[in-house]
Amino acid sequence: MQNVQNALRSANLAGRIKVSTTIISSIVSGFPPSEGVFTSASFMNPIVNFLKKNNAPLLANIYPYFSYLYTPSINLDYALFTSPNAQVTDKNNGLQYQNLFDALVDTVYAALAKAGGPNVPIVVSESGWPSAGGDNRGAATFNNAQTYYRGLIGHYRQGTPLKRQAIETYLFAMFDENKKGGASTENNFGLFRPNKQPKYQLNFN
Numbered sequence: 001m002q003n004v005q006n007a008l009r010s011a012n013l014a015g016r017i018k019v020s021t022t023i024i025s026s027i028v029s030g031f032p033p034s035e036g037v038f039t040s041a042s043f044m045n046p047i048v049n050f051l052k053k054n055n056a057p058l059l060a061n062i063y064p065y066f067s068y069l070y071t072p073s074i075n076l077d078y079a080l081f082t083s084p085n086a087q088v089t090d091k092n093n094g095l096q097y098q099n100l101f102d103a104l105v106d107t108v109y110a111a112l113a114k115a116g117g118p119n120v121p122i123v124v125s126e127s128g129w130p131s132a133g134g135d136n137r138g139a140a141t142f143n144n145a146q147t148y149y150r151g152l153i154g155h156y157r158q159g160t161p162l163k164r165q166a167i168e169t170y171l172f173a174m175f176d177e178n179k180k181g182g183a184s185t186e187n188n189f190g191l192f193r194p195n196k197q198p199k200y201q202l203n204f205n
Contacts, residue, residue: 001050014054021047022059022125025067025104028111032090033103033162036110048117057168058117059125060108064100065148069135074100080129080144081151095161101127101152102160109162127152128172131199133185140185146200149191153204 001019008014027044030036038044051058068079077083079100086096088103097103105122112120129148130140149171156169176190176199192198 001047005050005054018056019054020051020056020059020123022061023108024061025063028108030107030110032088032092033095033097033106034090034092034110036107037114038111041115044111045115048112048115048120051120052117057121057123058108058112059123060105061126061172062101062104062108062124063127064104065129065139067100067104068139069137072137076139076144079139080147081155082147090161093162097161099151099155101155105167106160106162109160122167124156124167124169126170126172128189130185130188132188133183135183135185140188142199145188146202149200149202153202 001021005014005019008017008019023044027039028036029039048058050056064079068074068076075083075087078087078098081099081101083098086098088097089095090097095106097106105124108122112118112122129145131142131145133140152169152171157166159165159167171191173189173191175192175196176188176194178187178194180186191200191202
């Protein structure tokens with residue numbers, strides 16, 4: 001990251017192009033969200049210092065699907081943006097969480113603050129839900145995926161309970177990866193099928 005930054009500076013592009021890196025949720029732990037912390041400070045603290053110094057965001061892959069899949073206590077409506085009421089109240093600051101996406105993002109914000117970067121912004125570099133493939137909680141369905149994408153598209157401008165500002169967010173993925181290996185759910189995160197036909201009725205406006 002520092003080498004790329006140096007190269008950009010040499011080309012007089014440092015003010016126009018940001019250098020960052022992506023993290024997955026497993027590098028952050030803690031509940032409620034305010035207790036979020038990076039599981040490897042020796043790895044993350046230099047990265048956070050770099051981002052802070054260069055006014056760059058941290059890229060975070062946020063997948064409520066996987067949190068729901070591996071945490072039996074999480075309700076499906078909390079993961080799909082369909083919960084009518086707050087399901088989590090942070091005991092440390094009183095903030096209430098009506099969806100899992102916000103809780104995961106604010107957990108990363110809390111970890112950033114503890115690592116010395118309270119003002120480092122987050123860009124959600126990936127978020128999605130599989131429409132098929134089977135899993136141990138029966139969550140990978142067309143209806144659940146469409147509900148998640150619609151919920152996320154309708155929500156991201158509101159920000160989170162901790163940061164009331166729009167979150168730059170990218171959906172994963174454009175197309176189903178029908179030739180991808182691994183779990184069969186991995187083939188079904190696309191907004192479009194491999195034949196370029198849309199899977200869902202989504203309104204990006």
